[in-house]
Amino acid sequence: MVDLSVTLSGLKLDNPIIPASGTFGYGYEFAEIYDINILGSFSFKGTTKDPRFGNPTPRIAECVSGMINSVGLQNPGVHAVINEELPKLKKCFNKKVIANVGGFSVDEYVYTCELLDCEEQVGLIEVNISCPNVHGGGMSFGTNASDAQKVTEAVKKVTNKPVYIKLSPNVTDITEIAKACEAGGADGISLINTLLGMRINLNTKKPVIANKMGGFSGNAIFPVAVRMVYQVYEAVSIPIIGMGGVSSSEDVLEMMLAGATGVQVGAANLINPCICKDIIEDLPRVMEKYNINKLSDIIGGAH
Amino acid sequence: MKQSIFSIISNEKIAKDVFKMILSGDTSDITASGQFVNIKIEGLYLRRPISVCDYDSKTLTLIYKVVGNGTEQMSKMKCGNLDILTGLGNGYNLDCGNNVLVIGGGVGVPPMFNLAKKLKAMNKKVVAILGFNSSDDVFYEKDFSEICDSVYITTVDGSYGKKGFVTDALKDLSYDYFYTCGPEPMLKAIYDATSTSGQFSFEERMGCGFGACMGCSCKTKYGNKRICKDGPVLVKEEIIW
Numbered sequence: 193m194v195d196l197s198v199t200l201s202g203l204k205l206d207n208p209i210i211p212a213s214g215t216f217g218y219g220y221e222f223a224e225i226y227d228i229n230i231l232g233s234f235s236f237k238g239t240t241k242d243p244r245f246g247n248p249t250p251r252i253a254e255c256v257s258g259m260i261n262s263v264g265l266q267n268p269g270v271h272a273v274i275n276e277e278l279p280k281l282k283k284c285f286n287k288k289v290i291a292n293v294g295g296f297s298v299d300e301y302v303y304t305c306e307l308l309d310c311e312e313q314v315g316l317i318e319v320n321i322s323c324p325n326v327h328g329g330g331m332s333f334g335t336n337a338s339d340a341q342k343v344t345e346a347v348k349k350v351t352n353k354p355v356y357i358k359l360s361p362n363v364t365d366i367t368e369i370a371k372a373c374e375a376g377g378a379d380g381i382s383l384i385n386t387l388l389g390m391r392i393n394l395n396t397k398k399p400v401i402a403n404k405m406g407g408f409s410g411n412a413i414f415p416v417a418v419r420m421v422y423q424v425y426e427a428v429s430i431p432i433i434g435m436g437g438v439s440s441s442e443d444v445l446e447m448m449l450a451g452a453t454g455v456q457v458g459a460a461n462l463i464n465p466c467i468c469k470d471i472i473e474d475l476p477r478v479m480e481k482y483n484i485n486k487l488s489d490i491i492g493g494a495h
Numbered sequence: 496m497k498q499s500i501f502s503i504i505s506n507e508k509i510a511k512d513v514f515k516m517i518l519s520g521d522t523s524d525i526t527a528s529g530q531f532v533n534i535k536i537e538g539l540y541l542r543r544p545i546s547v548c549d550y551d552s553k554t555l556t557l558i559y560k561v562v563g564n565g566t567e568q569m570s571k572m573k574c575g576n577l578d579i580l581t582g583l584g585n586g587y588n589l590d591c592g593n594n595v596l597v598i599g600g601g602v603g604v605p606p607m608f609n610l611a612k613k614l615k616a617m618n619k620k621v622v623a624i625l626g627f628n629s630s631d632d633v634f635y636e637k638d639f640s641e642i643c644d645s646v647y648i649t650t651v652d653g654s655y656g657k658k659g660f661v662t663d664a665l666k667d668l669s670y671d672y673f674y675t676c677g678p679e680p681m682l683k684a685i686y687d688a689t690s691t692s693g694q695f696s697f698e699e700r701m702g703c704g705f706g707a708c709m710g711c712s713c714k715t716k717y718g719n720k721r722i723c724k725d726g727p728v729l730v731k732e733e734i735i736w
Binding site: 214215216217221222224225237245246249250251252253254255257258259261263266410411461462463464465466 | 542
């Protein structure tokens with residue numbers, strides 16, 4: 193019997209598989225087709241202080257082995273998430289969930305995290321300082337080391353839950369940002385968010401996406417994600433949740449060998465809604481194939 | 496929603512760039528006219544959403560226009576299997592009106608077909624208005640004639656049927672409710688040209704097609720809606736143009 197369990201800052205997961213924020217809503221659409229309690233956990237839709245409609249449509253573009261999205265953090269706001277979404281979520285998911293938090297100022301991040309700190313079902317807070325689709329915030333915190341540290345320090349003061357900072361790959365040196373988050377007291381690092389990308393429609397000769405640019409995700413970005421997880425693993429001593437183009441159980445092993453303790457699956461959920469279930473069911477087979485008895489033994493094994 | 500494998504029974508050209516594909520598989524999750532399916536196509540990343548033209552307990556009929564790589568690839572398939580998500584979207588609410596219009600424009604015509612069949616089965620008077628650009632684009636006139644009380648065809652260039660737009664045909668008709676699907680400028684023109692309530696089916700670029708990604712959101716008078724999950728059908732009273 194193989195052991196799939198992993199532990200993220202004291203939060204024990206049955207397996208490392210976590211659907212990534214923004215690709216899994218608040219879980220119920222997927223609960224219609226499989227029992228989502230088989231997941232390690234899941235990271236719910238990025239939540240901000242105030243409700244947001246997000247960007248104009250079209251928000252989606254096809255790419256080779258991937259897609260671009262420019263949703264722009266559409267969400268009902270933290271109060272509606274706590275009062276309406278979390279009670280519904282509790283009915284279909286009985287494990288701890290990861291609260292993904294977005295913001296436009298340090299005060300907004302603090303406000304949202306402080307409220308989510310009181311929610312029993314939230315096992316871990318993932319602070320998104322890397323959304324490429326919003327202006328005047330989001331990614332700007334994730335591309336400047338001292339801002340990243342300030343957000344981390346401020347959020348750590350208002351919550352006792354583990355705080356993971358979700359980093360942007362759109363930087364010159366991701367290890368510098370990761371180290372700043374660790375110095376600010378982060379319990380862990382999530383990476384990578386999407387790569388800034390763009391497509392142009394040959395018929396209209398204009399960008400496909402209304403907001404012109406968006407976040408590129410999907411299988412195509414997997415090697416970039418593995419490289420960055422590998423680099424961050426060498427730079428910090430806190431745990432890593434790895435993500436970016438993961439779509440098979442082999443990808444999960446590769447991500448863990450690079451240094452990830454938890455592994456998020458993002459865009460693949462949109463194409464194959466059962467992908468996380470398929471991966472969890474397939475993991476014992478690939479572990480056996482590669483002579484792995486205990487999955488957590490391979491974390492960082494490539495170093 | 497259900498993910499299952501369908502096999503292609505036939506796939507034939509029925510008008511300029513327009514194909515009709517009949518598939519066999521598990522249609523049990525299709526619960527309403529106006530729903531759509533989302534099709535995985537080999538080599539392409541995103542699924543392709545296509546409205547359901549007709550279905551029964553074992554077969555699914557799709558009519559689609561070749562507009563890009565996905566539909567072009569579909570048009571070349573003669574046999575084989577497709578991975579399809581079924582039962583997507585809200586579909587039309589049939590419990591409105593007794594003397595109704597079904598108005599389709601271009602590839603907005605197909606979802607009107609199963610709808611018209613169901614409305615007729617409820618003993619309503621059903622009149623179809625089908626709009627196309629030109630005579631080469633016209634399809635399903637006979638199929639609609641077999642089920643509807645009357646069928647009006649319009650073409651923009653006047654090469655077949657009445658010259659003009661669907662709104663030119665509807666202005667002389669009496670009705671107490673309408674259902675429509677087609678390009679957005681047509682929907683807007685129908686919104687302005689009709690005095691009764693009605694239901695509109697919208698199109699948008701989608702990521703997932705089942706409500707997870709927020710790729711196809713729109714604002715309505717009743718709050719933010721996802722075209723794929725809370726739509727594609729919106730009622731006239733909630734639409735903001």
